[in-house]
Amino acid sequence: MSKKKQFGILCSFLVLTSSFILHGENKLPNDIRWVRESSEYNNLCAQIFTQARKEIIKTTKSERNRKNHAVVVDLDETVLDNSRYQVERWETGLSFTQDSWSDWVNREDAELISGAKVFLTAIRKEGVQVIFLSNRMDSNLKPTLRNLEALGVLDSSDLFLLRKNKFDTKETRRSEVLEGKGRMKKHGPLKVIGYVGDQMGDFPNESKADFGKSNFLLPNPMYGKW
Numbered sequence: 001m002s003k004k005k006q007f008g009i010l011c012s013f014l015v016l017t018s019s020f021i022l023h024g025e026n027k028l029p030n031d032i033r034w035v036r037e038s039s040e041y042n043n044l045c046a047q048i049f050t051q052a053r054k055e056i057i058k059t060t061k062s063e064r065n066r067k068n069h070a071v072v073v074d075l076d077e078t079v080l081d082n083s084r085y086q087v088e089r090w091e092t093g094l095s096f097t098q099d100s101w102s103d104w105v106n107r108e109d110a111e112l113i114s115g116a117k118v119f120l121t122a123i124r125k126e127g128v129q130v131i132f133l134s135n136r137m138d139s140n141l142k143p144t145l146r147n148l149e150a151l152g153v154l155d156s157s158d159l160f161l162l163r164k165n166k167f168d169t170k171e172t173r174r175s176e177v178l179e180g181k182g183r184m185k186k187h188g189p190l191k192v193i194g195y196v197g198d199q200m201g202d203f204p205n206e207s208k209a210d211f212g213k214s215n216f217l218l219p220n221p222m223y224g225k226w
């Protein structure tokens with residue numbers, strides 16, 4: 001084989017290899033790509049919120065005394081789409097850290113999950129109290145409020161139970177809602193007719209019968225306790 005031919009083959013090999021490497025590096029991992037780029041993700045979220053809206057309105061209309069009905073809604077990957085944070089971490093080759101997460105929350109750049117706005121507007125109209133119960137730190141309440149307001153999903157009637165410290169579990173806060181104690185003392189006990197979240201920890205029970213009735217689970221392939 002001539003030297004010229006050998007050089008040609010080598011060049012072709014290098015071009016093929018480098019394009020493979022570049023393509024591989026540029027392509028987002030499937031989990032993040034599904035959330036950011038697929039119609040399936042958006043339609044699935046909207047579908048779940050539609051079902052949640054119908055079931056919750058049906059429940060609240062079926063009870064005469066419905067003054068104290070509430071729905072407990074998670075924030076991240078339920079109402080707020082933080083997939084851009086996941087992209088940025090992936091681009092830098094780093095994983096989740098509390099500091100980088102706090103920086104992200106303070107940027108107020110989270111986007112809106114499909115279907116969330118219609119759902120929240122509809123249940124508020126029925127007199128259902130919306131309670132955002134999230135593991136965002138309570139110290140990050142202000143940027144969270146501004147982010148929600150900019151997305152058009154904040155109402156002055158909404159209540160927030162964010163995490164005060166590592167002992168302040170979601171279970172603790174859920175019992176404050178049900179028993180009207182602690183941070184919920186001035187509101188009195190509320191009857192929670194629905195929970196919406198993306199992690200099993202967003203629900204008080206894992207009873208299969210409750211999913212689709214009072215528990216509404218959004219998809220999140222990017223992180224979780226699996």
Ligand SMILES: [Mg+2]
Nearest residue numbers: 074076077198
């Ligand atoms: Mg969440």
